[in-house]
Amino acid sequence: MSAEASTGSLALESLPALPSPGGVGEDKAGGGLAGSKYVKLNVGGSLHYTTVQTLSKEDSLLSRMCSGGMEVTIDQEGWVVLDRCGRHFGVVLNFLRDGSVPLPESQRELEEVLMEAQYYRVQGLIQHCLAALKRRSECFEGLCRIPMITSAKEEQRMIASCRKPVVKLQNNRGNNKYSYTSNSDDNLLKNIELFDKLGLRFNGRVLFVKDVLGDEICCWSFYGEGRKIAEVCCTSIVYATEKKQTKVEFPEARIFEETLNILIYENGRGSGPGGLALLESGAASSSPGAGQSEEDGGGGGDRRVRRIHVRRHIMHDERGHGLQTVYKD
Numbered sequence: 234m235s236a237e238a239s240t241g242s243l244a245l246e247s248l249p250a251l252p253s254p255g256g257v258g259e260d261k262a263g264g265g266l267a268g269s270k271y272v273k274l275n276v277g278g279s280l281h282y283t284t285v286q287t288l289s290k291e292d293s294l295l296s297r298m299c300s301g302g303m304e305v306t307i308d309q310e311g312w313v314v315l316d317r318c319g320r321h322f323g324v325v326l327n328f329l330r331d332g333s334v335p336l337p338e339s340q341r342e343l344e345e346v347l348m349e350a351q352y353y354r355v356q357g358l359i360q361h362c363l364a365a366l367k368r369r370s371e372c373f374e375g376l377c378r379i380p381m382i383t384s385a386k387e388e389q390r391m392i393a394s395c396r397k398p399v400v401k402l403q404n405n406r407g408n409n410k411y412s413y414t415s416n417s418d419d420n421l422l423k424n425i426e427l428f429d430k431l432g433l434r435f436n437g438r439v440l441f442v443k444d445v446l447g448d449e450i451c452c453w454s455f456y457g458e459g460r461k462i463a464e465v466c467c468t469s470i471v472y473a474t475e476k477k478q479t480k481v482e483f484p485e486a487r488i489f490e491e492t493l494n495i496l497i498y499e500n501g502r503g504s505g506p507g508g509l510a511l512l513e514s515g516a517a518s519s520s521p522g523a524g525q526s527e528e529d530g531g532g533g534g535d536r537r538v539r540r541i542h543v544r545r546h547i548m549h550d551e552r553g554h555g556l557q558t559v560y561k562d
Contacts, residue, residue: 272299275312279319281326290329293354321349328358336365343369377436382444392456397440398495399456402428403447409479414471417481424451424467424483431492438499439492451481455491457498463491463539487541 272288274281288295297303298313306314315322324346328334337343347362382388382401392399404425432441451467465487471478 273312274315274322275308276315276319276322277317279322280312281319281322283326283330287326287329291355291357293356295329295353295355317349317352321346325349325353325355325358328355328361332357333361334358336362340366340369377433379432380440380442382442382446384446388442388444391440391442393459395440395456395459396500397438398498399440399442399454400428400431400492400495401442401444401454401456403444403449403452403454405445405447405450408448409450411470411477411479414478414480417479420467420481420483421451423485424453424481424488427483427485427488431489435492435496439495450479453488453491455495457495461538462495462498464541465491466540466542469542484541491539491541 269285271282271284274283285299288299290296294303298305308314321342324334324336328350337346343362343365347359347366350358350362380391382391388401392401402424404421406421428441428443431439435441449466449468453465453467454461455463455465465484467482467484469480469482471480
């Protein structure tokens with residue numbers, strides 16, 4: 234397009250004749266395109282060829298352009314120039330032609346089409362997009378999505394940006410150099426099953442994530458407002474006769490209790506004094522047995538993390554008919 238431009242007027246009967254070289258670069262047409270049968274549209278570099286009849290099917294910005302209700306810009310080659318992204322203009326145009334059009338599968342693209350329909354004020358397409366978005370919302374209402382952690386940076390970013398409480402299950406059965414005790418496999422499956430049940434029960438209120446890359450074999454972590462509030466580690470080392478074994482526990486009541494405690498951070502309610510007081514009272518009332526819970530006091534009262542571990546080192550002395558157990562601190 235020529236850098237030099239001037240303003241002229243477009244007669245209702247026809248599109249302007251092509252200017253001679255060195256003449257007018259583009260025209261401002263205030264009379265509309267009602268006398269024309271065909272229209273060439275350049276929408277952000279996307280070229281479309283249609284009729285005035287098609288553009289006038291609905292009371293929209295495009296019909297006003299044809300009737301003279303708004304000023305249009307026509308370049309030296311006769312294209313009506315619209316300063317708008319032309320990616321989804323074909324959808325708008327096809328809807329005007331047929332009264333219906335297939336919509337994109339992607340949620341983001343569907344929202345982009347809705348924005349274009351709202352800009353051009355094509356009410357039929359606006360209602361069509363809104364109805365599709367509503368159907369998709371109702372369809373996914375009961376869907377429970379569980380993200381899978383793929384890196385430490387992704388985990389930090391996800392937890393820091395999430396406005397919901399977060400419950401993470403670290404489950405890495407392969408990270409074990411000892412054999413498992415007889416009940417460990419069952420308890421590991423019970424932890425995974427409980428995670429799935431809690432994810433369904435608190436879907437929409439708590440973000441549940443899985444981590445299969447960490448160092449722990451089975452460990453629950455509970456986050457509120459971007460920081461860790463509590464941790465339940467379900468793994469211990471058993472010193473049996475002449476060998477070590479890995480034992481996985483299933484502290485169901487403790488896990489369920491910590492999940493309920495984390496709900497005080499729902500909708501940011503844990504940030505106020507009341508939420509903190511409730512958290513402290515919950516920590517004081519839990520009072521687990523000796524050797525099963527420890528607290529990190531690195532950042533003051535509001536930065537403490539409740540860490541609940543099963544017995545970390547257990548020695549079994551199997552003699553005679555009895556089983557003697559000695560706990561090592």
